[in-house]
Amino acid sequence: MKKILIVAPSWVGDAIMAQPLYARLKAQHPGVQIDVLAPAWTRPLHARMAEISESFDNPFGHGELKLGARWRLARQLKKRGYDQAILLPNSLKSALIPFFAGIPTRTGWTGEARHGLVNDLRKLDAAALPKMVERFAALAEAPDEPPAQPIPFPQLHVDGAERQATLNRLDLNLARPIVACCPGAEYGPAKRWPARHFAEFARECLARGLQVWLFGSGKDKEIADEIEALAPGVHNLASRTSLAEAIDLMSFASVAICNDSGLMHVAAALRVPLVAIYGSSSPGFTPPLSAEAQIVTLDLDCSPCFERTCPLGHMNCLNQLGPDLVGAAVARLRADIWPHPINLTRS
Numbered sequence: 001m002k003k004i005l006i007v008a009p010s011w012v013g014d015a016i017m018a019q020p021l022y023a024r025l026k027a028q029h030p031g032v033q034i035d036v037l038a039p040a041w042t043r044p045l046h047a048r049m050a051e052i053s054e055s056f057d058n059p060f061g062h063g064e065l066k067l068g069a070r071w072r073l074a075r076q077l078k079k080r081g082y083d084q085a086i087l088l089p090n091s092l093k094s095a096l097i098p099f100f101a102g103i104p105t106r107t108g109w110t111g112e113a114r115h116g117l118v119n120d121l122r123k124l125d126a127a128a129l130p131k132m133v134e135r136f137a138a139l140a141e142a143p144d145e146p147p148a149q150p151i152p153f154p155q156l157h158v159d160g161a162e163r164q165a166t167l168n169r170l171d172l173n174l175a176r177p178i179v180a181c182c183p184g185a186e187y188g189p190a191k192r193w194p195a196r197h198f199a200e201f202a203r204e205c206l207a208r209g210l211q212v213w214l215f216g217s218g219k220d221k222e223i224a225d226e227i228e229a230l231a232p233g234v235h236n237l238a239s240r241t242s243l244a245e246a247i248d249l250m251s252f253a254s255v256a257i258c259n260d261s262g263l264m265h266v267a268a269a270l271r272v273p274l275v276a277i278y279g280s281s282s283p284g285f286t287p288p289l290s291a292e293a294q295i296v297t298l299d300l301d302c303s304p305c306f307e308r309t310c311p312l313g314h315m316n317c318l319n320q321l322g323p324d325l326v327g328a329a330v331a332r333l334r335a336d337i338w339p340h341p342i343n344l345t346r347s
Contacts, residue, residue, distance in 0.1 A: 002029045005077065005103060007087045007094050008038035008046070010062070011186070012243070012262025013286060015042045016269050017133045018088055019154040022051035024140040024147070035080070037097065044244035045266075048156040065093065074100030086139050087118060107139055132286055153289045156247060156269040163248030172235065172249070177337045178211045179330075180253035180272065182263040183227060184220030184238070188308025190280035191259050193318050195223050199230030201257065201323040204342050206233045213253070214238055215246050215263055255334050257326060264288055273333040275326055279318040280305050294329035296321065 004025060009015050015038065022034055035054045036046050046055040056077070060066055070093075078101040085098035090111030098106045099117045107120040115121065122143055129135045129147075133154075137147035167173070183198050185191035202212045212231070214224045216238035224238035241249065247266055250256065255273045258264035260281045267274045268290035276288045278297040282304040287295065297303075303317040310317075327342040 002032045002084070003080065003082045004029075004032060004034050005080075005082045005085045005098065005101075006034060006036045006038075007058075007085060007089060007098065008036045008042065009088050010039050010042070012042065012045065013265040014088070014132065015045050016154045016156070016262075016265040017286070017289065018136045019049050019051070019156075019269070020133060020151050021086070021088075021136045021140055022049060023152055024137055026051050028140060035082075037077070041243065044242065044247060045156065047244070048158065048247060050157060060093070067096070070096050071100050073097060077101045078103075088136055088139075090114075092117070109135065109139075130284060133289060153291070154265070154269040155271070156266065158248050158251045158270070162244075163251060166241070166245045166248045167252070170235075170237065170240065170249075172213070174252060176209055176211045177254040178213055178252055179205045180213050180215055180250055180256040180258075180267065181227070181234075182215045182256065182258040182261060182267070183223045184216040184263070185259040185261040186219070187261075187281070190305070190307055190310050190315060190318075191261065191278075192223065193259055193277045193279070193321065195226040196230065197318075197321070197323050197326075198223075198257075199227045201326055201342075202227060202231035202234050204323065204327065206231065208338070210254075210337060211235065213249065215241075215250065217243075254337055255330055257330075258288075260286065268293060275329040275333070277318070277321065277326065279303060279315070279321070280307055280310070282306070292333060294332055296325050296329050 033053045034051055037056050037058045040057040043055050046052045074097045082103045084105040085103040087094050087108035090109055092112040092114055095114045095117035105120050106118050108118045109122050109124045134147055137151050205212045212234040214236045216224050218239040221239040224236050228234050228236040251270045253272045256267035257275045259277050264276050268288040273292040274288050275294050283295045298317055298321050300317050324342045330338040
């Protein structure tokens, strides 16, 4: 039986975009065992991927070398007898553990001076593989071979009993359709639709008889609290759930409204109809991987700039993107719950 160790990405969205690679490896090698080495906070994602056998915590933070600790972890992994390691990050440090573990084939893209550490080194043609999901999937193929098409959309599974338990714990119900709003974005404020726009949209949802659930981590609590203050009646779940619980609850949603963020990719992988809002980033590289997604962006001359904060100081790419545009996108996805345009005078 072939055994493959994946050195997985640290970001939630990137971790989800790697799932089609795992599906391709399963198709190529029936019976293959695929394990992942990844940060502990991504464990709930890998637990919901049918292709993954085991997940091992990668305890090393960004910038931490800790050669001794990496050597000790590699010695433990060596005992598992992996045939191949596939390295999804392009850093030198991500290549150290597979090298120390003596894994015979170590596959990855050229990166930070990794010659020797990565012995199946691929040179990326960024024009041929513009999307991150394509770059991950291509590592399942022979060198210079394109990824098998079509690349399937990522998919996360949920456990019915676990999600019902989370629903009960938070005293939530499914009596009315749920609109999931994800106002956070880890990268920075230039990727976050303003709280006042989210709040105006949420008030419109409530006026239409819909529920609004706000999702996010502790880092998103400030913006979620601001939205809650401006739109009383929303269910503010930011910082109140683990990532595992957020995944379970998100699966109940009739539609999700998300910035370009990890939770956007969670919604897509759960097959929740999705409106994805883009400001400083580009849907050309990390689009929502779903057949039921609407991308909303103004395509201003100054965007995408890929900056964490607006270099021009006005953030027009998101400030000028009004709730009416998001409502129109919801109507295209779910006319059953959103049959007519937003009346901006209502709020």
